[in-house]
Amino acid sequence: MFRLQNEIGLKLSSSLEDYLESIYLIQRDQTVARMKDIASRLGVTAPSVTGAIKSLNKLGLVEHSNYGYVKLSETGGKIAADIFRVHQALTDFLHIILGLDYQKAESDACRIEHSIEPETVRRLADFLEFAISPSKGCKGCAQKFNEWYLEKDK
Template sequence: MQQSFDLSASLEDYIEAIYNIIAEKQTARNKDIAARLDVSGASVTEALRSLARKGLINYAPYEAITLTNSGRKAALDVIRRHNALKQFFVEVLDIDEKTAEQGACRVEHAAPQAIIDRIIHFINFLESRPEENRRLMENFLAFSRRNPTPK
């Protein structure tokens, strides 16, 4: 079970963006976050203050933003949920990458942790027995292509 950080969907997007920007550029700044999330600088400032109050980031105006240990854990939790959902959508449900990415971004915030954990468990099961489960997946994909879901 993952630790609960009591973050809104919006704050989860911010903490994930901060983590990814730091991974790419070594530092995260207000303008980088605004560009990544396509939001105003004022919105970023408000979110950063909220994340700082929760002890997830170190923030001072005009300074680089850093994650605390708790912030890093929160970001990794969001990323873990996102990646698990995207993998499930692409590899199990045969959803295209773009749609899977968009869906994972929405569902990662709404799905209870028990559902995410079960999806991860199911993916692990499929990967643990690739020969046995390949036929199941092939049959499901063939069924899905013969019987497309209405749009």
């Protein structure tokens, strides 16, 4: 059932990845994450959060004692940061290259981030670097694509 994937060698479900990422972002914004913050961010009910946190706790990815705050463990923090990096790379690509509005780019990224391979993400990020660089071979083709796209269906 376990597939080598991140530094501790386990493959998390999309759902648990979402929880981890939420905790990461809440911690970043507010230092501590509470169950209700996680619930409202993910649009689930409190008991769902309790269950998920228990799973993450068993896996050693969060620290949590009853009725208290939730904190990412060191490993949990690393994994969450990885997930968020993927999220960012995808969002940037969808927004800057494809020209999706930022909201849509984020929500699409949020779903795709769980099913994309690391190599693909790496290439996506590299392509972005290449495409927006005025000095590399492409000379700002992201910009050019968006101009072309706007004219396209006229």
